[in-house]
Amino acid sequence: xxxxxxxxxxxxxxxxxxxxxxxxxxxxxxxxxxxxxxxxxxxxxxxxxxxxxxxxxxxxxxxxxxxxxxxx
Numbered sequence: 270x271x272x273x274x275x276x277x278x279x280x281x282x283x284x285x286x287x288x289x290x291x292x293x294x295x296x297x298x299x300x301x302x303x304x305x306x307x308x309x310x311x312x313x314x315x316x317x318x319x320x321x322x323x324x325x326x327x328x329x330x331x332x333x334x335x336x337x338x339x340x341x
Contacts, residue, residue, distance in 0.1 A: 276311020
């Protein structure tokens with residue numbers, strides 16, 4: 270429920286593969302523009318993230334800077 274409440278560009282949380290991330294600061298830094306990240310705000314972004322970056326270690330590594338904690 271907390272993830273769903275943080276669904277905007279000014280407060281963007283997403284659950285990805287069981288971990289919650291605060292992606293607010295990443296929105297403007299994402300190399301693929303803002304749109305893909307904005308689409309993850311307030312959602313379980315696992316499917317989207319895995320479809321685009323599932324086999325890449327770089328994006329998964331970069332996510333670690335934004336960890337809030339495990340999805341519960």
